[in-house]
Amino acid sequence: xxxxxxxxxxxxxxxxxxxxxxERLLIESQLREAIALQQFVLFYQPKxxxxxxxxxxxxxxxxxxxxxxxxxxxxxxxxxxxxxxLIVQIGEWIILEACRFLARQHSRGYAVxxxxxxxxxxxxDNKLPAMIEQIIHRTGVDPAYLIFEITESMLMGDTDxxxxxxxxxxxxxxxxxxxxxxxxxxxxxxxxxxxxDELKIDRSFVKDIPEDRNDMDIVSAIIAMxxxxxxxxxxxxxxxxxxxxxxxxxxxxxxQGYYFSMPLPEQELSQLTFTIKT
Ligand code: C2E
Ligand code: MG
Ligand code: MG
Ligand code: MG
Numbered sequence: 001x002x003x004x005x006x007x008x009x010x011x012x013x014x015x016x017x018x019x020x021x022x023e024r025l026l027i028e029s030q031l032r033e034a035i036a037l038q039q040f041v042l043f044y045q046p047k048x049x050x051x052x053x054x055x056x057x058x059x060x061x062x063x064x065x066x067x068x069x070x071x072x073x074x075x076x077x078x079x080x081x082x083x084x085x086l087i088v089q090i091g092e093w094i095i096l097e098a099c100r101f102l103a104r105q106h107s108r109g110y111a112v113x114x115x116x117x118x119x120x121x122x123x124x125d126n127k128l129p130a131m132i133e134q135i136i137h138r139t140g141v142d143p144a145y146l147i148f149e150i151t152e153s154m155l156m157g158d159t160d161x162x163x164x165x166x167x168x169x170x171x172x173x174x175x176x177x178x179x180x181x182x183x184x185x186x187x188x189x190x191x192x193x194x195x196x197d198e199l200k201i202d203r204s205f206v207k208d209i210p211e212d213r214n215d216m217d218i219v220s221a222i223i224a225m226x227x228x229x230x231x232x233x234x235x236x237x238x239x240x241x242x243x244x245x246x247x248x249x250x251x252x253x254x255x256q257g258y259y260f261s262m263p264l265p266e267q268e269l270s271q272l273t274f275t276i277k278t
Contacts, residue, residue, distance in 0.1 A: 027080045034064055035089055041065050042097050043263035046272060047115070047234065050244060051253045055274035057113035057147070058105075059256060060098040061263045062090070082119050091122040092131060099139040101266060102146070111277045115147040115177060120154045124161075129168040136172065143173035147198065150176065152184025159190055166195050177234070182222060192229065199226045201252070203237020210242045220250045227251065 034040060044058035064072035081087040095116055102114045122128055136143050148169060155162045155178075166176060177198035178191075182205055201222050205215045219235070226233035235247050238257030247255060261272060 024080055024083075027077060028084050028086070031077060031081055031084070031086050031090075034066075035086065035093075037067075039065050039067070040090065040093065041265065042094065042101065043265055044101070044114075044269060045256055045263035046261045046269075046274065047113070047254060047256050048260045048274065049253055049277075050248050050255055053275065055112065055272065055276045056254070057115060057145075058101075058269075059115040059117075059149075059263070060094065060101070061117070062094055078119065082121050085121065087119045087121050088125060091119060092135075095132060096135050096139070099135050099141045099146070102141045103139050104266075106141070106145070109278050111145070113145040113147055113175075115149055117149045117179065118154075120151075123150055123154050123165065126165070128165070129172060132169070132174070133172055144175075146174040147177050148174055149179040149200065151179050152181065155190065155194060156184065159193070163193060163195070170195050177232075179236075182218065188225070196231065198232040198234060200234045200236050203257070206235055206237045206243055206247075206257070207239070209246050216246065219247070219252075223247075223250050223252045 041063050042060045043063055044060055046055050047057040047059060048054065049056045062074050062078075064077055066072060078087070081090050098114050098116050102112075105112050105114075118128075125131075132146075132148075136146070155166075169176060175197040176195065177200055178194075178196055179200045180202040181199040183202045199222065201219055205219050205222075208215050209219065210216065223233050232254065233252050234254040234256065235243075235252050236256050238244055238247065238255045238259045240259055243257075244255060244259055247253075260274075264272075
């Protein structure tokens with residue numbers, strides 16, 4: 001009886017493991033197909049300067065558009081792309097596509113920036129700076145309008161190697177941003193050594209404003225620290241007028257979030273009513 005149950009339990013878990021492994025294998029083969037069939041699209045979320053209510057840039061966010069028209073969010077496939085190495089190919093496409101988008105915006109007279117998320121594997125690739133340089137050259141974009149987003153955890157392993165890579169990237173004339181700031185555990189001591197230009201306050205700290213006094217203290221402390229270190233500070237995940245007001249009162253003027261706009265496909269950006277920086 002007990003033995004039989006044990007066996008069933010084992011079967012149950014091994015079946016679960018199998019399902020997880022099979023799911024990854026399935027996603028991996030579908031990702032290869034998605035690359036071949038060019039099923040990826042970039043959405044763009046406006047970045048607003050609330051001081052003059054102006055649209056100053058966009059963050060490029062990948063989606064996978066499946067043949068049945070379902071839109072798969074990055075949270076469902078980036079990890080598999082990362083662990084299989086497929087992210088290198090997909091990541092190169094993202095950078096090229098975002099630079100082409102930027103070139104189109106600039107040709108219309110808009111002086112906007114574009115922020116591009118990098119995965120750990122991409123960031124650790126020593127061919128990344130040369131690849132970006134080539135794309136800048138090929139698309140003719142002004143690198144001053146390109147922002148690359150990395151997370152704290154990517155910087156915390158081998159910090160000397162990370163600093164070297166950041167410097168290589170900075171040499172291209174691009175800007176660097178630390179995404180999801182506050183969720184990792186980078187020490188302030190290290191932060192000072194990284195040649196970054198911007199901090200993005202993670203949306204988990206913004207979400208419960210104005211109810212959570214603790215989060216409000218954390219957010220105002222991050223803003224004060226960024227100012228002290230002469231870093232630009234951006235709040236992500238702003239969903240309400242109260243949150244926007246709190247950020248403005250605390251001198252964080254750069255914001256992204258559903259309150260201002262969802263990420264949109266390029267052809268829908270014309271519906272936005274913000275004044276665009278020129
Ligand atoms: P992230 O870079 O921190 O991007 C912000 C995420 O928050 C996006 O989710 C965005 O759609 C969502 N968001 C924006 N405003 C709000 C808001 O007001 N409320 C809420 N609840 N969410 C908001 P998304 O597009 O699903 O991307 C999730 C993550 O996937 C990104 O987090 C980023 O880490 C990764 N990712 C997205 N695109 C790329 C990419 O092109 N390359 C790489 N390597 N990673 C990407
Ligand atoms: Mg980001
Ligand atoms: Mg983020
Ligand atoms: Mg994130």
